[in-house]
Amino acid sequence: MSLIYDGAIQDVIDSFAKLPGIGPKGAQRIAFYLLSAPKEEARHLADAITTLQEKVRFCEICGNVTEESPCKICSDPRRDRTTICVVERPSDILPLDRTGQYHGLYHVLGGVIDPMAGVTPAKLRIKSLLERLKDGTVTEVILALNPTIEGDATMTYITRLLDGSGIKVTKLASGLSVGSEIEYADEITLGRAFAGRRSTDE
Ligand SMILES: [Zn+2]
Secondary structure: OOOOOOHHHHHHHHHHHOOOOOOHHHHHHHHHHHHHOOHHHHHHHHHHHHHHHHHOEEOOOOOOEEOOOOOOOOOOOOOEEEEEEEEOOHHHHHHHHHOOOOOEEEEEOOOOOEHHHOEOHHHOOHHHHHHHHOOOOOOEEEEOOOOOHHHHHHHHHHHHHOOOOOOEEEEOOOOOOOOOOHHHOOHHHHHHHHHOOEEOOO
């Protein structure tokens, strides 16, 4: 039988071990770090986790995470309202915005079409995207989905929906290698992918 710690310390280890990217060893290191950390630091972490789900919600327009809806991007008058960049997750927005190549709006789909996993177009925020395109302000939709089979299929699906709408549909240049994720790509690679974006028809 392997040795486990008692009570509170094991409770913290188990909780951290469940989080993405942290294995049992990492969870143990965090637990022991917190044990000897200044009390305020540990309390701050506990408070931040508690308020996360209470305060953070999703922007009613774009689906980004925000404490106020509409979010800062949607309510920023300096943003270019003629372009919408479509992403899979809220965590894709920051790396794309940091490239400085893009000053338009965003739209979070909430995933990609994946019939095997039960994700149909109706489960994604596609309808609300079409709603945003109705008034004719938007002239270009940039599809910045991850280069996976499902991502590609979703880009094709949206391109077909917008066929004949007069809206230009583009996707990021293929600087991103297959399977690589936008969330973890560096700014230079993403900036190039933005600058070299091309029509999905080509
Ligand atoms: Zn927003």
